[in-house]
Amino acid sequence: MTNTPKLRGMANVSFWAEDMKAAKEWYTKLLGVEPYFQSPDPDNPAYLEFRIGDFQDELGIIDKKYAPQAASLTGTGGATLYWHVDDVAAMLEVLKGLGAAEYEPFTERGVNWFTASVVDPFGNIIGLIHSPHYKEIWNSIHSA
Known part of the structure; x- marks a missing residue:
């Protein structure tokens, strides 16, 4: 192999x-x-x-x-890493309550699939997602 x-x-x-x-x-x-x-x-x-x-x-x-010399760290970050949460709308409100600025509004992407993102006070993007795929993997790992 x-x-x-x-x-x-x-x-x-x-x-x-x-x-x-x-x-x-x-x-x-x-x-x-x-x-x-x-x-x-x-x-x-x-x-x-x-x-x-x-x-x-x-x-x-x-x-x-x-930061690497070649990095462009002015303004908001580039890639968005999405963290799975059980309730995107509620977590979006928690983050905004802590001073994060909404970057992408709460958006329905499909059946039981939602996203949103914010910019933290330091210019980094925090993505939020409720993904059926994450839940499927979680369930398959924990049902064995």
């Missing part, structure tokens, strides 16, 4: 922030947990990492001064 290169799943998504202390406070409030890893230390973080969600996905926040 040949070992063929393939994408095996999201290992980490990283966002950028100029004010790391404010980012730590905002994301801790949003996620309801403290970062499990902070470097170089909790008082002066240049990198924060949270484990969140059903699969303990890694969300990293990196000080913007460490």
Whole structure:
């Protein structure tokens, strides 16, 4: 059998922030947990990492001064990572209540399929999705 290169799943998504202390406070409030890893230390973080969600996905926040030189970090981020939630409309309101700006309004995409997105106070896009596919995978893993 040949070992063929393939994408095996999201290992980490990283966002950028100029004010790391404010980012730590905002994301801790949003996620309801403290970062499990902070470097170089909790008082002066240049990198924060949270484990969140059903699969303990890694969300990293990196000080913007460490961005690759070629990165264009002016304005809102480019790609949107969608996080599965049970109620997109309710989570959209939670995020807006924390100061995030609506980027994409609540949109029905199909039967029991909804999306929305916001821009956090640091210019990163947070996508929200309720996807029947996510639920199918979750159920198949947990019904065995």
